[in-house]
Structures are given as C-alpha cells and as structure tokens.
Amino acid sequence: MIRKTMIAIALGTMTLSAAACNTVQGAGEDISSVGRAGEEAID
Template identity: 65%
Template structure:
C-alpha cells in the first residue's frame, strides 16, 4: 500500500515538474518576442 502511494506521489511530482518546465519555456519565448518587437519599433 505504501509503495503504491509513493509511486503515485512520484508520478504526480514528475507531471507537475514537466508542466512547470513548459510554462517557463513559454514565458521565455514571450519575453524574447517582446524584446524583438521593441527592437523593431526602435528601428
């Protein structure tokens, strides 16, 4: 029983970590996009 609970917690943690990684990657792309738009506006 404890083994199943530990496995469930491990899988949940892995899923949340993967989701957070994608969110951070998307945020980085958004910041990069804003920077490029700012450069174009200045030129």
C-alpha cells in the same frame, strides 16, 4: 500500500515538473518576442 502511495506521489511530481518546465519555456519565448518587437519599433 505505502509503495503504491510513493509511486503515485512520484508520478504526480514528475507530471507537475513537466508542466512547470513548459510554462517557464513559454514565458521565456514571450519575453524574447517582446524584446524583438521593441527593437523593431526603435529601428
């Protein structure tokens, strides 16, 4: 019983970590996009 619980917790943690990683990557891309648009507007 404890082993199944630990496996479920580990799988849940890995799933949430993967989702968080994608969110951070997307935010980084958004910030880069804003920076590029700002540079184009200044030029």
